[in-house]
Amino acid sequence: MKKALLPVKNISKERQISGKEALTKLLRWHFGHSEYRGKQLEAIEAVLSGRDCFCLMPTGGGKSICYQIPALAKPGIVLVVSPLIALMENQVMALKGKGVAAEYLSSTQTSQVRNKIHEELESGNPGLRLLYVTPELIATTGFMTKLTKLHSRGLLNLIAIDEAHCISTWGHDFRPSYRKLASLRKRLPGIPVLALTATAVPKVQVDVIESLDMENPLVMKSSFNRPNIYYEVRFKDLLTDPYVDLTDLIKSCGDVCGIVYCLERTMCDDLASHLSKNGISCAAYHAGLNNKLRTSVLDDWISAKTQVVVATVAFGYG
Ligand SMILES: Nc1ncnc2c1ncn2[C@@H]1O[C@H](COP(=O)(O)OP(=O)(O)OP(=O)(O)O)[C@@H](O)[C@H]1O
Numbered sequence: 234m235k236k237a238l239l240p241v242k243n244i245s246k247e248r249q250i251s252g253k254e255a256l257t258k259l260l261r262w263h264f265g266h267s268e269y270r271g272k273q274l275e276a277i278e279a280v281l282s283g284r285d286c287f288c289l290m291p292t293g294g295g296k297s298i299c300y301q302i303p304a305l306a307k308p309g310i311v312l313v314v315s316p317l318i319a320l321m322e323n324q325v326m327a328l329k330g331k332g333v334a335a336e337y338l339s340s341t342q343t344s345q346v347r348n349k350i351h352e353e354l355e356s357g358n359p360g361l362r363l364l365y366v367t368p369e370l371i372a373t374t375g376f377m378t379k380l381t382k383l384h385s386r387g388l389l390n391l392i393a394i395d396e397a398h399c400i401s402t403w404g405h406d407f408r409p410s411y412r413k414l415a416s417l418r419k420r421l422p423g424i425p426v427l428a429l430t431a432t433a434v435p436k437v438q439v440d441v442i443e444s445l446d447m448e449n450p451l452v453m454k455s456s457f458n459r460p461n462i463y464y465e466v467r468f469k470d471l472l473t474d475p476y477v478d479l480t481d482l483i484k485s486c487g488d489v490c491g492i493v494y495c496l497e498r499t500m501c502d503d504l505a506s507h508l509s510k511n512g513i514s515c516a517a518y519h520a521g522l523n524n525k526l527r528t529s530v531l532d533d534w535i536s537a538k539t540q541v542v543v544a545t546v547a548f549g550y551g
Pocket residue numbers: 266267268269270273290291292293294295296297298431
């Protein structure tokens with residue numbers, strides 16, 4: 234059953250929900266979190282007040298909430314620019330599950346699905362709260378025309394640029410189409426821009442702010458210290474048998490799930506087979522496997538059918 238939008242009483246005359254208490258109610262109702270974490274609330278209040286915001290938070294820090302709550306607190310559509318279709322799909326599915334009207338537009342959808350979304354955007358009063366798109370789509374004239382129409386009808390609430398470091402040639406993930414987002418500010422004036430990234434390099438930060446033409450943005454930097462993470466270095470050369478050492482370590486952790494990252498595909502296969510032989514429920518994951526197999530490894534791990542995945546960095550993209 235779809236959850237109704239929270240009927241918060243103190244909606245101001247612009248029909249905008251504001252104030253810590255009301256915004257926290259929204260968070261609890263839709264996302265089930267009791268409180269805002271780190272700088273989330275500050276970022277949300279900044280964009281709701283119309284101010285640009287640069288939000289630097291570690292991976293998994295909770296950046297999505299910073300644009301998902303404004304989508305529920307203020308009328309209009311939040312445009313989310315995201316680099317990966319898989320990420321958009323996951324987020325939209327999760328939001329729909331929480332009763333939030335969200336869609337994404339991508340070339341992987343059927344034209345029927347895309348047309349339906351465009352029809353909704355052109356309708357008198359679209360119910361959509363979040364629209365996820367790729368930077369490539371923004372760069373097309375056709376879609377930009379649609380966006381400027383939405384803007385002129387007063388239906389745009391916020392522009393959120395996820396993984397904003399991709400705009401910077403100084404960043405490790407530079408993506409040329411992100412550069413084209415520079416035109417958003419001119420084409421859609423007066424709409425706050427929220428740039429989100431986990432990349433802390435100062436040069437990248439300056440480049441993102443300048444490239445997006447952000448005006449006096451509130452710069453939010455959350456701590457990258459993760460007290461729940463424990464690091465230990467063991468030198469492979471000093472171990473009698475690294476595979477045995479790793480097997481013992483995993484077994485000593487009990488019934489927990491885990492990922493072992495390796496540099497090479499062959500090592501993933503080899504180690505996964507060693508762990509399996511030693512009674513650890515385990516699978517390899519790397520770009521050498523076909524999509525079907527990769528999806529089933531991921532599904533089995535998420536549903537705890539498999540305890541450990543031995544993977545290259547391909548595990549985690551999207
Ligand atoms: N206020 C909160 N309280 C508790 N959990 C939260 C809160 N905000 C977000 N989370 C949870 O934190 C996790 C990470 O959130 P999210 O995916 O938004 O992080 P992110 O910063 O976008 O990560 P990434 O850099 O990987 O994109 C999610 O499981 C989310 O439900």
